[in-house]
Amino acid sequence: QVQLVESGGGLVQTGASLRLSCAASGRTFGTFAMAWFRQAPGQDREFVAGISSSGRNTGYADSVKGRFTISRDNAKSTVVLQVNSLKPEDTAVYFCAAAARGSWAITRSPGSYDYWGQGTQVTVSS
Numbered sequence: 001q002v003q004l005v006e007s008g009g010g011l012v013q014t015g016a017s018l019r020l021s022c023a024a025s026g027r028t029f030g031t032f033a034m035a036w037f038r039q040a041p042g043q044d045r046e047f048v049a050g051i052s053s054s055g056r057n058t059g060y061a062d063s064v065k066g067r068f069t070i071s072r073d074n075a076k077s078t079v080v081l082q083v084n085s086l087k088p089e090d091t092a093v094y095f096c097a098a099a100a101r102g103s104w105a106i107t108r109s110p111g112s113y114d115y116w117g118q119g120t121q122v123t124v125s126s
Helices: none
Strands: 002-005 008-013 019-023 033-039 046-051 059-060 068-073 078-083 093-097 119-123
Touching: 002 093, 008 068, 019 059, 019 093, 033 068, 033 078, 046 068, 046 078, 068 093
Parallel strands: 008 119
Antiparallel strands: 002 019, 019 078, 033 046, 033 093, 046 059, 068 078, 093 119
């Protein structure tokens, strides 16, 4: 039912910035908690940032706090991850995820999310 499509990844140098976008289908976007995860080859999928359905609450992984910012526009059914001061260790496929039943809390477990995008590649070279 719900389709998520990420865009905005690319190959950049250390210290660069990118704006990752996730476009969602349907009219129920405003009821979903949203998050970004990332996964490098051979590694587990890890939580990066999350945002409540209202947009009032956000949460970040310690490794990205202060560098990444998540936001959403429910009228446009989009969620954005602004990534600044990129490091080589940020290299991964970044996935957008949606939880059909959100709350004020930010869930960080991949299994808590019902829908996933196809991912967008971010590569950071030194």
